[in-house]
Amino acid sequence: MKLLLNIDVPDLNEAERFYVEAFGLEPARRFGDAVLELLGAEIPLYLLRKGAATIGAGNSPRDYSRHWMPLHCDVLVDDLDAALARALAAGARQEGDIREAVWGRIVTVADPFGHGWCLLQFLGRGYDEIVP
Template identity: 45%
Template sequence: MELLINIDVDDLSRGIGFYEQALGLKLNRKLFDGTVAEMLGGTTPIYLLAKPAGSRPTTRSDTRRDYRRHWTPVHLDFVVANLEQAIERALEAGAEIEDWPQDFEWGRQATLSDPFGHGLCFIEWKGDGYGAVTG
């Protein structure tokens, strides 16, 4: 199975800039008449999709896209080598910190949101990472 990650943004240029500066991803190409940006640099490609605020996410949806901070049960975790440096880089690029680093048996984690309201976690592994979890 192949996994693709799609992230809606209301400003494609701003999205490209954020994910390049905050996470070190690189724009590989634009697709679909320049409305989609393929970002590479992780283990899975991330596609930024230009979707205007107020547009409907599906033809059957009554809700509208809103790029203020929103909670969703799905979010992205980015494994980083140095948590503090990753946080600083993301904040400089426009992220907001939501929870400062917390320590766990498997490592450290901080939660942030991108400029489009999507939740992100940064994880710095300790030892075997999740392999150290026994239950």
């Protein structure tokens, strides 16, 4: 199985700028004027230009204000403080304080398109710290 990540955005150029600056991804290929492939993560990320109010999943209109859904993306980083500063400088909004757990550190941010992201820094053995 191969996993691809597709993210709807209202403005492809602004989304490209954000994801390159915030997460260090690299533009790879454009598919017409509505799709951009970004590389640099373990899976390719595709930005799909979809206008606000166009029909999305379940026949609901797309709304790019901050929203919640039961699926989110984690970005694993070596230095959480540096990654957070980079994301904020690119236009992300921090949501809450950095939290610490036995497995590492986490902070939640929202991108300029309302999508939520968790920035994670594993400490020790990462999630394996939870297992005895």
